[in-house]
Amino acid sequence: MSTDGIVIFEDRLILDARPPITQAERDAVEARCAGPIPDGLLALWQASFGGRIDYALSVEFGDHVHEFSFTELFYPGSDGYRDLPGWIEHEAEHAEAAADEAGDTWRGTLAFLPFGGFEYLDRLYVCVEPGPDYGAVFAYAQGLPPAWPLQLHHAALARIADDVPALFRRLDLPTDPALGSDAHGPGNELMEGIDEVRARDPARAASLEALVRAAVTDWRAALADGSIAARPRPRRLALEAASSRGDIALLAALRGAGCDLDEPFRGGGAALDHALAAGRLEAAAWLIEQGCDPRNAIANGAAQAPPDLVRTLLARGAAPTAIAAQTAARSGRMESAQLIADALARVDPSAVEKLIADLAHAAGGADASAKRIDAGTLGSSRSAEEYRHEAARLRALRNHCRSLVGSGS
Structure with a gap:
């Protein structure tokens, strides 16, 4: 050993x-x-x-x-x-x-x-x-x-x-940890361990670092040499990098190299899902213009989607979900939340009825968290007032949903 x-x-x-x-x-x-x-x-x-x-x-x-x-x-x-x-x-x-x-x-x-x-x-x-x-x-x-x-x-x-x-x-390794470009990605602990070795044994540290860097999947090289479309791991890493950063030029280059912008990668989402989830709205709009499949975009990106984009996605066949409506409300996008709930009511009224009960439960949970923060029994990066505002938004969406189904509950 x-x-x-x-x-x-x-x-x-x-x-x-x-x-x-x-x-x-x-x-x-x-x-x-x-x-x-x-x-x-x-x-x-x-x-x-x-x-x-x-x-x-x-x-x-x-x-x-x-x-x-x-x-x-x-x-x-x-x-x-x-x-x-x-x-x-x-x-x-x-x-x-x-x-x-x-x-x-x-x-x-x-x-x-x-x-x-x-x-x-x-x-x-x-x-x-x-x-x-x-x-x-x-x-x-x-x-x-x-x-x-x-x-x-x-x-x-x-x-x-x-x-x-x-x-x-x-x-x-999706990125080279020796470059320090991803503070939270895998490989950083490897470099920290190697740094501890370096002071005592520079030669061993250099050998270990070479092994670490050899494990990097270099999608840039695969794009440059034209092999990326035939190599699933570099291809998916490149698609994720481009969409999560909102890099339209890279997305276009990947499409030009034969990559499918609708290919699912991490989490089952494609480029449009990841761009929207990351709040890269300009890239998301570009991907929509290219005809990318919008079916799951609202479900995956409701926290970031403004009303106009929600309308566009719904018109192009995006599926509304109860969780997406609640997520939008939690994120402060009330108009988007209402648009999603409206669309859901048209295709699945029973889902809206369930959403009404879920929203009441979630609002109660937010209120309870606020009270625990006030009492000093809950530590959170959010303030009690933020939880109360969230509860108010959830109840507002609940009231909107009740109007959609005519519920007296």
């Missing part, structure tokens, strides 16, 4: 690396599994039995592209959401419950072994049951509530690699 806490596995860096797995630890894990630990996972654990990961991992759940959170390698005694034995016990409890529900007897061992992920939201498993998937890596994402735009909204599972080494080779 390295003395600086950094271990290299498949040309990727593991931070806060730990000693290799012992035979006793291996025996304890294998006792809970339907088969032996596959070679790929064992190789990882022999390099470091636990640690931190700071790379990006893009996972496709069907046609939904999910930016998977893989920040931790589980190990016994970790201070994460659960340690490795805790996750094994969690999986065993669910497996036994599933067998009971199906009227079967659980055999007492796991077919899939969890080994990494992020808290309770994203988890990686290795198949430990002998068969065609033995050793393969599966990704599970819990999903977030529908109010979160451009996110996965349901639990999903996908096979993503033939083995653990192949998984690590998939890890990449």
Whole structure:
């Protein structure tokens, strides 16, 4: 094991690396599994039995592209959401419950072994049951509530690699962390770790930095050499960069290079969805003029959409949703919220009736938050007065919706 806490596995860096797995630890894990630990996972654990990961991992759940959170390698005694034995016990409890529900007897061992992920939201498993998937890596994402735009909204599972080494080779960096251009992106913790090494061992630090920079997916080079349209990962990164920044010239260049501006990328949204969600209204208008599909634009960008743009999107076939109406109201765009609610009433009056109840509940929640802030029992970046204003807007939209359905409730 390295003395600086950094271990290299498949040309990727593991931070806060730990000693290799012992035979006793291996025996304890294998006792809970339907088969032996596959070679790929064992190789990882022999390099470091636990640690931190700071790379990006893009996972496709069907046609939904999910930016998977893989920040931790589980190990016994970790201070994460659960340690490795805790996750094994969690999986065993669910497996036994599933067998009971199906009227079967659980055999007492796991077919899939969890080994990494992020808290309770994203988890990686290795198949430990002998068969065609033995050793393969599966990704599970819990999903977030529908109010979160451009996110996965349901639990999903996908096979993503033939083995653990192949998984690590998939890890990449969307931007070069050595340039410091993305303060919140993956790779920054890698550079911080390397900086700590640099003072003691400049040669090792240079070698580690070269590995980090080699993991960068350079979409600019792919655009320049004409290969971008045939390369999904650089193509999607470029589309996201262009739309989230509102870079019309880059969007046009990507279209000219053969990229489809309607291709879904992160969160299932296409360029128009991301541009609107980021508040890049000029780029959103340009994308609409190019004939981009507007169906999900209101659902994904209601917080940023002014009334005229909402009218344009609705006229071009954008779908109104109850969550979008509520989101617009929360964001202070009352006219947009009312336009969305009006359109929703025309296509689904029952959804408006449900929205009325949801708005009442949400307004009550905002009022309760304001009272807790006043009482000093809730810490928030927002003031009590801001919560009260939000409650007033939600009630105003509720009143508007009641007028649409003629409800006396």
